[in-house]
Amino acid sequence: MSTATTSIEHAAPPASGPRALLRRLRNGDEVAHVVTLIFAALILLVTSLLVYELWVRSGPTRAASGLSFLWTSTWDPIGGNFGAVPFIFGTLVTSLLALLIAVPLGLAAAIFLAELAPRNVSDTTAFLIDLLAAVPSVIYGVLGIFVVVPMMRTTIGPALKKSLGFLPFFRGPNYGVGFLTASIVLTIMIVPYIISVSREVLLTVPRDQREAALGLGATRWESTWKVVVPWARTGIMGSIFLALARALGETMAVTMVIGNNPKIAASLFAPGYTIAAVIANEFNEATSDLHRSGLMELGLVLFLMTFILNGLARLLIIATERGGGRG
Amino acid sequence: MKRVLLIWRKSLNLVMLSLTGVAAFGVVSVLFLILGYLIWNGSTSLNLDFFLKLPRPEGEVGGGVANAIVGSLKLLFLAAIIGLPVGLLAGVYLAEFGGKTFSFIVRYTTDLLNGVPSIVIGMFAYALAVLPVKHYSTMAGGVALGIMVVPITVRATEEFLRAIPNSLREGAMALGASKWKTIATVVVPAAAGGIITGMLLALARVAGETAPLIFTALGNQYWSPGWGQPISSLPLVVYTYAISPYDDWRRQAWAAGLVLLALVLLANIGCRIVINRKGVRSV
Numbered sequence: 105m106s107t108a109t110t111s112i113e114h115a116a117p118p119a120s121g122p123r124a125l126l127r128r129l130r131n132g133d134e135v136a137h138v139v140t141l142i143f144a145a146l147i148l149l150v151t152s153l154l155v156y157e158l159w160v161r162s163g164p165t166r167a168a169s170g171l172s173f174l175w176t177s178t179w180d181p182i183g184g185n186f187g188a189v190p191f192i193f194g195t196l197v198t199s200l201l202a203l204l205i206a207v208p209l210g211l212a213a214a215i216f217l218a219e220l221a222p223r224n225v226s227d228t229t230a231f232l233i234d235l236l237a238a239v240p241s242v243i244y245g246v247l248g249i250f251v252v253v254p255m256m257r258t259t260i261g262p263a264l265k266k267s268l269g270f271l272p273f274f275r276g277p278n279y280g281v282g283f284l285t286a287s288i289v290l291t292i293m294i295v296p297y298i299i300s301v302s303r304e305v306l307l308t309v310p311r312d313q314r315e316a317a318l319g320l321g322a323t324r325w326e327s328t329w330k331v332v333v334p335w336a337r338t339g340i341m342g343s344i345f346l347a348l349a350r351a352l353g354e355t356m357a358v359t360m361v362i363g364n365n366p367k368i369a370a371s372l373f374a375p376g377y378t379i380a381a382v383i384a385n386e387f388n389e390a391t392s393d394l395h396r397s398g399l400m401e402l403g404l405v406l407f408l409m410t411f412i413l414n415g416l417a418r419l420l421i422i423a424t425e426r427g428g429g430r431g
Numbered sequence: 432m433k434r435v436l437l438i439w440r441k442s443l444n445l446v447m448l449s450l451t452g453v454a455a456f457g458v459v460s461v462l463f464l465i466l467g468y469l470i471w472n473g474s475t476s477l478n479l480d481f482f483l484k485l486p487r488p489e490g491e492v493g494g495g496v497a498n499a500i501v502g503s504l505k506l507l508f509l510a511a512i513i514g515l516p517v518g519l520l521a522g523v524y525l526a527e528f529g530g531k532t533f534s535f536i537v538r539y540t541t542d543l544l545n546g547v548p549s550i551v552i553g554m555f556a557y558a559l560a561v562l563p564v565k566h567y568s569t570m571a572g573g574v575a576l577g578i579m580v581v582p583i584t585v586r587a588t589e590e591f592l593r594a595i596p597n598s599l600r601e602g603a604m605a606l607g608a609s610k611w612k613t614i615a616t617v618v619v620p621a622a623a624g625g626i627i628t629g630m631l632l633a634l635a636r637v638a639g640e641t642a643p644l645i646f647t648a649l650g651n652q653y654w655s656p657g658w659g660q661p662i663s664s665l666p667l668v669v670y671t672y673a674i675s676p677y678d679d680w681r682r683q684a685w686a687a688g689l690v691l692l693a694l695v696l697l698a699n700i701g702c703r704i705v706i707n708r709k710g711v712r713s714v
């Protein structure tokens with residue numbers, strides 16, 4: 105933001121040469137400007153360096169296996185075969201399944217907070233939900249191991265088998281750890297993001313929209329679902345993308361409950377693996393430089409996935425804030 | 432026919448609206464379930480030994496996590512001196528100096544950096560600070576956490592500086608202060624409370640991070656003097672103890688988790704109350 109004050113222009117025209125630069129630098133304002141500019145540019149530098157390091161360090165694997173990294177499914181570090189498909193599959197399945205549960209749940213809660221709850225109840229609840237988002241992911245992992253996994257083994261799993269066992273997704277042995285368990289833990293972790301962003305977007309929808317719908321005889325639900333939510337849809341989409349990016353990159357909680365098995369399976373009870381989890385587990389014990397570089401390449405893939413999603417999400421949210429909805 | 436439709440619409444209204452209430456209530460109750468579970472399982476293992484003693488060798492009963500508590504503090508200290516100045520000054524640039532296009536790029540990149548998975552930040556810090564010296568160190572862990580502190584601090588600083596009314600800047604300048612003097616002696620001090628809360632919030636977030644530490648700080652069963660050796664931290668202890676096969680370690684994982692969660696939540700509650708009172712958009 106440029107301040108409203110107009111800074112006094114210096115009378116002398118900017119002369120060229122090192123002396124002029126020195127004179128300009130003696131002016132405190134210029135120095136402050138340049139120093140803060142350097143630090144702002146440092147952020148760009150660090151981010152580019154991050155991409156550069158991932159790219160360079162994953163060079164050996166790219167040279168050895170090329171693009172087949174992205175579509176082969178054997179992960180055999182000792183034999184020198186690096187195929188990322190099981191990890192990409194596991195990452196996408198757990199994240200999308202988590203979204204499938206978290207979006208209806210989060211949107212419903214956001215609607216309640218923005219449309220129905222009195223302001224102070226809504227604010228207090230939003231406060232508690234922000235706290236839920238602040239819980240460290242390793243805590244979710246501990247609860248996943250000691251609470252969700254046993255529950256999966258004794259109650260959720262058998263119940264699903266009994267009711268939906270005719271589907272291939274709910275067949276096969278149930279160890280407690282696996283895709284579904286990871287998705288449940290992820291759901292709890294991303295719901296707060298969906299609620300808190302969607303609630304803010306819903307609150308920006310103008311009052312007249314609701315009143316017009318109600319005035320035409322719509323019920324409260326109809327005005328919400330057919331008028332308010334469509335108005336806010338761009339921002340809601342943004343919140344969903346943000347949540348998805350979180351889920352894709354989530355490491356600790358998933359590593360602790362996914363089962364760590366690089367296999368593609370139709371059954372959601374089967375143990376799997378995700379990109380973040382394999383990096384966390386194997387990076388320290390990498391058997392060779394090629395192995396480490398393969399993990400770096402997985403990191404690059406993960407980075408690009410979240411980078412694109414976050415980029416889109418931010419654009420959507422900026423679009424809603426500028427256009428007041430109707431994107 | 433019309434009557435039936437009206438009844439249908441009204442009951443749909445009732446059902447859907449109550450479902451939204453159930454959803455909101457359900458999500459909030461998860462927070463209390465988490466707290467309850469940790470207190471139930473962790474509080475019995477909290478005693479003086481837990482805070483003051485070193486871990487015992489694998490499989491032996493007793494011991495504590497004193498080194499991890501000190502380790503977390505040391506890592507946070509490093510993260511603060513690496514990340515906070517960058518975040519603060521970049522935030523000042525965005526709020527007070529920035530042009531249009533460059534500011535947009537910086538702001539956008541900051542948001543993207545904020546969204547980079549923490550495990551990838553860990554790999555980056557490994558490439559920066561572990562590979563060149565060929566050993567894990569406290570310093571490398573501090574670098575990883577420091578990078579994560581930057582984006583949150585930038586956004587908080589910018590938001591709070593923007594919330595300072597322009598009349599304050601104009602007043603200072605009318606008295607003859609130059610721009611940087613206005614910023615340094617009037618604008619930033621006026622926003623200091625908010626900026627510091629934002630910084631604390633950033634530190635509270637990285638205090639709970641495990642993923643970026645696994646291959647930078649590594650963890651340590653003993654004290655870690657200086658800054659060049661592997662070091663333990665609370666989240667690392669929670670992780671290694673929880674996945675270990677020893678009952679006593681698992682018991683301590685609950686306790687360490689409880690301590691970690693209590694610290695993070697208290698910091699968050701304090702900061703968010705201050706921020707809400709200032710009426711600035713949530714950071």
